[in-house]
Amino acid sequence: xxxxxxxxxxxxxxxxxxxxxKSLIISGELHENDPLPSIRSLxxxxxxxxxxxxxxxxxxxxxxxxxxxxxxxxxVAVKNTELLREENLKKIEKLIAEIQQLAxxxxxxxxxxxxxxxxxxxxDL
Numbered sequence: 001x002x003x004x005x006x007x008x009x010x011x012x013x014x015x016x017x018x019x020x021x022k023s024l025i026i027s028g029e030l031h032e033n034d035p036l037p038s039i040r041s042l043x044x045x046x047x048x049x050x051x052x053x054x055x056x057x058x059x060x061x062x063x064x065x066x067x068x069x070x071x072x073x074x075x076v077a078v079k080n081t082e083l084l085r086e087e088n089l090k091k092i093e094k095l096i097a098e099i100q101q102l103a104x105x106x107x108x109x110x111x112x113x114x115x116x117x118x119x120x121x122x123x124d125l
Contacts, residue, residue, distance in 0.1 A: 003016075003020050013052050017046075017056035022060060026087055030076045031076060034075065035074070036057070040053075060074075061074070064077055064083055
């Protein structure tokens with residue numbers, strides 16, 4: 001598992017860790033019950049505070065992406081399909097907002113966008 005910290009990013013380090021691990025879980029790159037690096041190990045590898053890493057793991061656990069077994073470590077939780085669906089819906093909504101902005105700048109109508117969607121999916125939806 002490769003986590004990259006961008007010190008120039010405006011995003012807090014714990015949030016960068018949280019988002020990257022969450023993305024790996026949602027994409028299926030990390031599987032159910034896969035072990036995560038220990039909090040101390042990840043902190044050492046990233047050269048950051050243990051507190052920062054713990055905060056990212058706590059957030060992931062709070063949202064149901066990972067679980068902790070005392071004295072054993074943290075593991076990827078069984079995927080909650082409703083949770084994953086909700087995450088994907090958020091992504092779709094964000095992309096639609098971007099599409100609306102681009103469409104407006106090109107003076108495209110809703111009908112134009114629907115036609116483009118139909119053309120690009122060719123009945124897959």
